[in-house]
Amino acid sequence: MINIQNIPGDFVQHRIPNGDIHILRWDLAEPLGELLHHPPHALETISTGKGATRFYPLAGIEIAVKEYHHGGLLAPLIQDYYIAPPHRAIEEMFLLAIAQEQGAPVLEPLGCAIIPVLGPIFRYRLITRREAGARNLLQRLRAGESGFEEACATALHLLHDAGIWHRDLNLANFIIGERGVIICDLDRGTHHPHLSSEQKENNLQRLDRSIQKQGMNKQFSMTRFRQFYMTDTET
Numbered sequence: 737m738i739n740i741q742n743i744p745g746d747f748v749q750h751r752i753p754n755g756d757i758h759i760l761r762w763d764l765a766e767p768l769g770e771l772l773h774h775p776p777h778a779l780e781t782i783s784t785g786k787g788a789t790r791f792y793p794l795a796g797i798e799i800a801v802k803e804y805h806h807g808g809l810l811a812p813l814i815q816d817y818y819i820a821p822p823h824r825a826i827e828e829m830f831l832l833a834i835a836q837e838q839g840a841p842v843l844e845p846l847g848c849a850i851i852p853v854l855g856p857i858f859r860y861r862l863i864t865r866r867e868a869g870a871r872n873l874l875q876r877l878r879a880g881e882s883g884f885e886e887a888c889a890t891a892l893h894l895l896h897d898a899g900i901w902h903r904d905l906n907l908a909n910f911i912i913g914e915r916g917v918i919i920c921d922l923d924r925g926t927h928h929p930h931l932s933s934e935q936k937e938n939n940l941q942r943l944d945r946s947i948q949k950q951g952m953n954k955q956f957s958m959t960r961f962r963q964f965y966m967t968d969t970e971t
Contacts, residue, residue, distance in 0.1 A: 743826075744833045747847065759826060760847035760863070767795050768863060772849050775801075786923075787816060791866055798866040799846060804859070804923070816859050824923070825850060825860035831900060831922040832864070838898035841891045841918040843867065843911075870913030872920075877907065877955040884912065885957055889964035891917040892943075896936055899928045905939045906946035907956070940965070 743749055748765050750758045752773070760768045771794060778790040779798065787805030791798055804824060805816045818824065825848035832845035843864040851859040873884060888910050895902065902909065903924045911918050928935070944958045 744830065746833070747829075755852040757850040758847060759829065759849075761845070764795060764846055768799075768847055771799075772801075772861070786921075798868075800843075800864050800866045802862040802864070804862070817853060817857050818860060820856035820858060825862050828862055828923050828925075831925050831927060834927055835895060835898045835900050835922070838894075840894045840898040840900065841916065842895070842922065843918065843920050867911055867913040867915060867918065870911045872908045873910035873912060873917075873956070874907040874950060874952070876912055877950075877952050882955050884910070884917070885960040886964045887912075887917040889961050890968055891919055892939065893965055893968035895919050896931050896939070899931060901926045901928065901931055901935045902939050902942075905942045907943070907950055907952065908946075 743759055746761055747759050748762045750760065750765070750769060752758060752769075756772070758765075758769055758772060771792060775790075776792060778792055780791045782789045782791075786807055787803045789800050789802045791800055793799075803816055804818065806814050806818075829845045829848045832842050835842040836844065845862075845864055847863040849861040849863070851861065853859060871879075873888065876884070891910065892905070900922065902919065902922065903926075904921070905919075909919055909921050911920050940958075940962065943961070947953050947956055947958055
């Protein structure tokens with residue numbers, strides 16, 4: 737478990753009088769704190785089975801605020817309430833910071849918020865920089881686009897080189913925008929000095945299941961993806 741005191745050097749921690757804990761990048765701490773306290777009207781909101789992401793303008797850029805939600809049958813009841821310890825958003829932010837420092841293509845972390853609700857119950861928020869022109873791989877494949885195997889394999893190889901194991905790799909976790917291919921949703925992933933071959937294969941198999949589940953095996957070749965991934969591994 738990550739110690740809430742051991743935050744990366746580019747981030748500062750603020751404990752708000754209402755009980756909220758904000759861990760924000762130091763150069764954006766003031767405007768981010770104000771936005772979290774008094775959120776303006778969102779430019780856009782994207783809802784998924786795992787919650788919602790709201791996009792806002794901030795200091796000349798656009799940011800994404802991810803709300804953590806439960807999935808499954810109980811989701812309508814428990815929604816975005818989580819039981820302590822309140823480290824989930826912190827851990828994902830730390831993974832993004834580690835991956836970025838190691839040169840892996842991930843979302844740029846700007847901060848997170850832990851919001852007490854009642855007793856040991858919390859809400860979490862993760863703040864990242866919005867990727868310009870971004871659509872996820874599944875959306876692009878459904879739109880008839882193709883030829884992403886090599887770029888996606890390189891992105892995953894770089895993530896693995898950074899020691900990051902992705903808990904639930906699927907087509908929607910590859911985002912393609914102006915920066916090229918990046919990987920998102922490191923929630924409940926883990927960092928290791930070196931990934932084992934079993935951990936890497938687990939990610940590849942999860943991606944393969946996603947391709948089959950979405951019926952995209954003709955649009956996205958897992959065989960070609962594996963070939964490019966292995967080529968990157970050997971170089």
